[in-house]
Amino acid sequence: MTSTSADGLMPFHAMEILKRAKAIEASGRTVCHLEVGEPGSPPAPRVIEAVAKALPQAQGYTNAKGLAELREGLAGYYAHQHGVAVDPDAILATMGSSAGFIIAFHAAFKPGARIAITRPGYPAYVNTLLGLGFAIAEIPVTAENGWKLTGADIVAAHAAEPFDGMLFASPANPTGAAVDREQMGDIVVTCKRLGVRLISDEIYHGLDYRGPSVSALELTREAIVINSFSKYYCMTGWRIGWMVLPDELVRRAEILQQNLFISAPTLSQIAATVALGEREYSEQQKAGYAANRGLLNDGLASLGFHMGSPSDGAFYAYADISRFSNDSMSFCEAMLDEAGVAATPGVDFDRVGGNRYVRFSYAGKQETVDVALERMRAFLK
Numbered sequence: 001m002t003s004t005s006a007d008g009l010m011p012f013h014a015m016e017i018l019k020r021a022k023a024i025e026a027s028g029r030t031v032c033h034l035e036v037g038e039p040g041s042p043p044a045p046r047v048i049e050a051v052a053k054a055l056p057q058a059q060g061y062t063n064a065k066g067l068a069e070l071r072e073g074l075a076g077y078y079a080h081q082h083g084v085a086v087d088p089d090a091i092l093a094t095m096g097s098s099a100g101f102i103i104a105f106h107a108a109f110k111p112g113a114r115i116a117i118t119r120p121g122y123p124a125y126v127n128t129l130l131g132l133g134f135a136i137a138e139i140p141v142t143a144e145n146g147w148k149l150t151g152a153d154i155v156a157a158h159a160a161e162p163f164d165g166m167l168f169a170s171p172a173n174p175t176g177a178a179v180d181r182e183q184m185g186d187i188v189v190t191c192k193r194l195g196v197r198l199i200s201d202e203i204y205h206g207l208d209y210r211g212p213s214v215s216a217l218e219l220t221r222e223a224i225v226i227n228s229f230s231k232y233y234c235m236t237g238w239r240i241g242w243m244v245l246p247d248e249l250v251r252r253a254e255i256l257q258q259n260l261f262i263s264a265p266t267l268s269q270i271a272a273t274v275a276l277g278e279r280e281y282s283e284q285q286k287a288g289y290a291a292n293r294g295l296l297n298d299g300l301a302s303l304g305f306h307m308g309s310p311s312d313g314a315f316y317a318y319a320d321i322s323r324f325s326n327d328s329m330s331f332c333e334a335m336l337d338e339a340g341v342a343a344t345p346g347v348d349f350d351r352v353g354g355n356r357y358v359r360f361s362y363a364g365k366q367e368t369v370d371v372a373l374e375r376m377r378a379f380l381k
């Protein structure tokens with residue numbers, strides 16, 4: 001385990017790849033985009049229709065917690081999908097899960113508190129925490145253990161360097177690893193025993209290929225749960241998400257929202273309310289990701305990448321490139337320049353071991369995956 005001091009902000013290497021890809025496209029060449037973690041499809045048609053209708057009347061702020069219809073819809077979602085009763089008053093609509101993190105950190109911790117995250121993990125966790133004056137503890141998760149976080153990992157890291165919070169995602173970015181109910185229970189119980197506040201990032205819920213996603217809310221009311229319409233509902237740019245708070249943090253989170261963001265975007269809240277009823281559309285998108293998932297995993301394995309079994313969830317393949325390179329950034333740059341395939345270097349997610357890995361997103365069209373594999377075959381020769 002390593003920890004980083006509060007001045008260790010990192011660059012976002014994926015953005016460097018994206019900038020390079022745009023320059024290549026401007027020169028007239030095509031690029032297969034497997035670097036971005038966003039669905040290729042728009043939101044459900046009814047979402048667009050509802051927004052078009054609401055546009056003339058939706059100019060103002062909503063109340064800080066968000067539209068009652070949206071929060072009631074979300075309570076319905078928890079009752080239906082997870083079998084748990086959640087009070088709509090404990091739900092806050094946020095400007096994407098990204099804003100949810102800021103509110104969660106300031107609602108639950110004092111500046112300077114240490115929050116544990118997994119390594120590899122979503123890069124914004126480190127940057128947001130450090131940028132806001134919190135400290136981090138990184139807990140390594142390994143391919144051998146399916147990239148899953150365990151209670152024992154948390155105990156070992158806490159013994160080496162105590163921390164106040166644990167932020168983790170299941171399914172995870174960049175590995176797609178998802179814990180089952182028992183494994184989630186282990187994490188919940190361990191955090192409780194150590195007095196560590198759990199923040200469960202459930203943004204990839206619904207995008208699960210081995211069984212239904214387990215919410216921390218099924219096991220505890222002490223965790224902060226963060227979720228978003230970005231991924232499952234294909235709404236990355238709408239900047240709309242939500243959080244569920246334990247009773248004692250609801251008022252403080254509301255006050256933070258009033259002051260930091262006032263409210264989540266009104267039109268996006270209207271869109272999100274409708275999106276909740278359009279899960280059939282989301283399931284159709286998911287079927288496309290599921291097909292891509294197998295195709296990409298098999299294809300990468302046949303090209304010589306070391307692949308485990310396909311990811312449990314989300315829409316990423318985290319591929320071991322050690323047969324080809326020990327420098328993931330240079331590998332991604334060369335693959336982009338020479339083959340026109342954009343992927344994200346593992347160093348974005350893991351500063352220690354990430355040079356051995358590259359993340360491929362399979363959230364786009366099947367054709368993109370097919371062409372990318374073809375181009376990579378020629379490149380790797």
Ligand SMILES: Cc1ncc(COP(=O)(O)O)c(C=O)c1O
Pocket residue numbers: 037095096097098099122169172173201203227228229230236240241
């Ligand atoms: C694990 C994880 N959490 C949170 C986010 C941020 O999502 P948003 O702010 O769009 O809800 C992402 C985006 O890729 C992610 O991968």
